[in-house]
Amino acid sequence: MDGARDTICALASGLPPSAIAIVRISGSQVRDICGSMLEGGVPKPRHATFGRFLDVSRETIDEGLAIFMPGPNSYTGEDTVELYLHxxxxxxxxxxxxxxGFESTRLAEPGEFTRRAFENSRLDLVEAEGVADLIDAETRAQKSLALDQLAGRLxxxxxxxxxxLVEALALLEVSIDFPDEEDAPDDTDHPVRQQLLVISDSxxxxxxxxxxxxxxREGFHIAIVGPPNAGKSSVLNRLARREAAIVSDIPGTTRDIVEVRLKIGGQIAWVADTAGLREAGDAIEAEGVKRAHARAASADLRIQLRSSDTEGDFSGVSDEDICVLNKSDLSTSHDIASGVLVISAATGDGFEVLEERIAEVIRKKAGRAGAPMITRRRHRLALENALFHVKQALDLQARGGGAELVAEDVRLAARQLSTLVGEIGVEEILGAVFSSFCIGK
Ligand SMILES: Nc1nc2c(ncn2[C@@H]2O[C@H](COP(=O)(O)OP(=O)(O)OP(=O)(O)O)[C@@H](O)[C@H]2O)c(=O)[nH]1
Ligand SMILES: [Mg+2]
Structure with a gap:
């Protein structure tokens, strides 16, 4: 990305054609651009001003509203103007x-407006991620998560x-700098320990x-598992309302995992169709079965599918799984255990109940979360690293390690949190975060 001295512009609204297009400009050239492009000159700050927009040869571009927001009290912290065009x-x-055409003015890169907001301390990195998430949010739950993050709760x-951690560090510094000082607290070990224990627990x-x-934020993982020919692919297709997976009467049809993205229970869910579980015939099917087991193990929810015409055996299935007997349109000689849902992928019988059961499980899982929630792998890794160093500091202290050594780990833990909010700017982290934004934001 070029230096912050360039003035940047972009279409900030959706792709044309649309009723109104918003073009956003930010940087030191904004006043000059307004002076030249707007018939009425630089508009009064924060007032919607109607007028004609002109190009350098005084030809009319369009007419519409302009709103000028002088820095530093703008989104980016720089002079900004938004033009509302047709x-x-x-x-x-x-x-x-x-x-x-203006000097040092160019199209913005993805996320560059928000990056400037970050660089001008209008937002921290975690809040900036909240902006991106708010734009990407498809469910209410995603939206409220993003709003919380943007508002700085995380x-x-x-x-x-x-x-x-900084408080603990300050106490440790006292014992490092003034080991024999009269005024220094006699025992800093205990308060440091207390402090670190509270943070480690939290x-x-x-x-x-x-x-x-x-x-x-990313979607819950659901896996449909069961023996070959139970109708797993047929169930997936009906849930997806399209022919996503190949269905056939040959057992062992599905080998790779076929995934569809659904909105269910107010959440995003990735539903995976898997290979039928059996002692596999060939090497490819064996790989499919291996993948099926792995996906089942990592899923948030499993739909255990059996076919009523062959076997209705759900023994060994976890209480948390949803047990479903397919092919209700075929006659069955089995007793149906309580709690087992009976459906037919052929006729659609029982699907409303199945979808409601899935929604219920997901709603319950989503509702269990405390606030604020960790929303990204980046955050989780930083917190795990911070925890590692806090524990290491506690361990060192317990073993009688010197304050310098304990302090070093506390410092490393604090550093993880500083990196997380972008206080310590690691260039590749910034690049990774902002490149996922859309242009104009
Ligand atoms: N009568 C009836 N047939 C069904 C039903 N669901 C699936 N089938 C049939 O059962 C056969 C197997 O269906 P699939 O959906 O391919 O089964 P699968 O579990 O994905 O099988 P594998 O991929 O081999 O593990 C196909 O011939 C389907 O048309 C149903 O509800 N009723
Ligand atoms: Mg299949």
Whole structure:
């Protein structure tokens, strides 16, 4: 990314054609651009001002509203203007071409407006991720998670842990700097230990969250498992309402995992069809069976599928799984155990109940989460590393390690939290976070 001195512009609204297009410009050239492009000159700050937009040859680009937000009290912290144009491709192109004709002015890269907001301390890194998540949110749950994050609840929690560590560090520094000083607290070991124990417990509790925040953000994992020919692929297709997986009467049809993304119970879910579980015939099927077992083990929820015409055996199945007997349209000689859902992928019989049962499980899982929730792998890794160092510090202290050594681990733990909120700017982290944004944000 180029230096912050360039002025950047982008279409901030959806792709044309649309009723209105919003073009956003940020940087030191904004006043000059307004002075030249807007018939009425630089608009009054934070007032919607109607007028004509002109190119350098004084040809009309369009007419519409402009809102000027002078820095530092703007989204990016720089002078910013938003132009509200008619949302046609030609209008937008004419406007952007004109703007990019100004000195040191260019199209923005993905996430560059938010990156500037971050660099100008308008947002921390975790809050900036909240912006991206809010834009990507498809469910209410994702939206409220993103809003919480944007409002700084997650950053607040991370900051609390960090300041606890800094306090412990301050106590340790006292015993390092003034080991024999009269005024120094006699025993800093005990308060340091207390402080570190509180943080370690709190980090451990936050990490033991079944990754619900990540599930809400990225989707819950559901696996359909069972013997060959039970109708797993047929069930997947009916849940997906399309022919996503191949169905045939040859046992062992599915080998690779076929996944569909659904909205269910107000959440996103990835439903995986898997290879039928049996002592496999050939090497390819054996690999499929291996993958099926692995996916079943890592899933948040398993749908155990059996076919009523062959076997209705659910022995050995976990209480947390949903037991489903398929092919209800065929006659069955089995007793049906209580709690087993009876469906037919051929007729659709029982699917409403099945979908409701899935929704119920997911809603329950999502509802178990405490607040604020860890929403990304990046955060989880940083917190796990922080916890590792806190525990190591506690361990060292218990074994009579010197304050310098204990302090080093506490410092490393605090550093993890600083990196998390972007206080310590590691360039590749910033690149990874902001490149996932859309252009114009
Ligand atoms: N009558 C009836 N046939 C069904 C039903 N569901 C699936 N079938 C048939 O059962 C056969 C197997 O269906 P699949 O969906 O391919 O079964 P599968 O469990 O994915 O099988 P594998 O991929 O081999 O493990 C096909 O011929 C389907 O048409 C049902 O509810 N009723
Ligand atoms: Mg199949």
């Amino acid at each position: 949302g046609g491709a030609a209008v937008i192109e004419h406007a952007l071409d004109t703007i990019c 950053s607040g929690q991370y900051a609390k842990w960090r300041s606890g 980090l451990e509790a936050a990490l033991a969250d079944d990754e619900i925040g990540e599930r809400i």
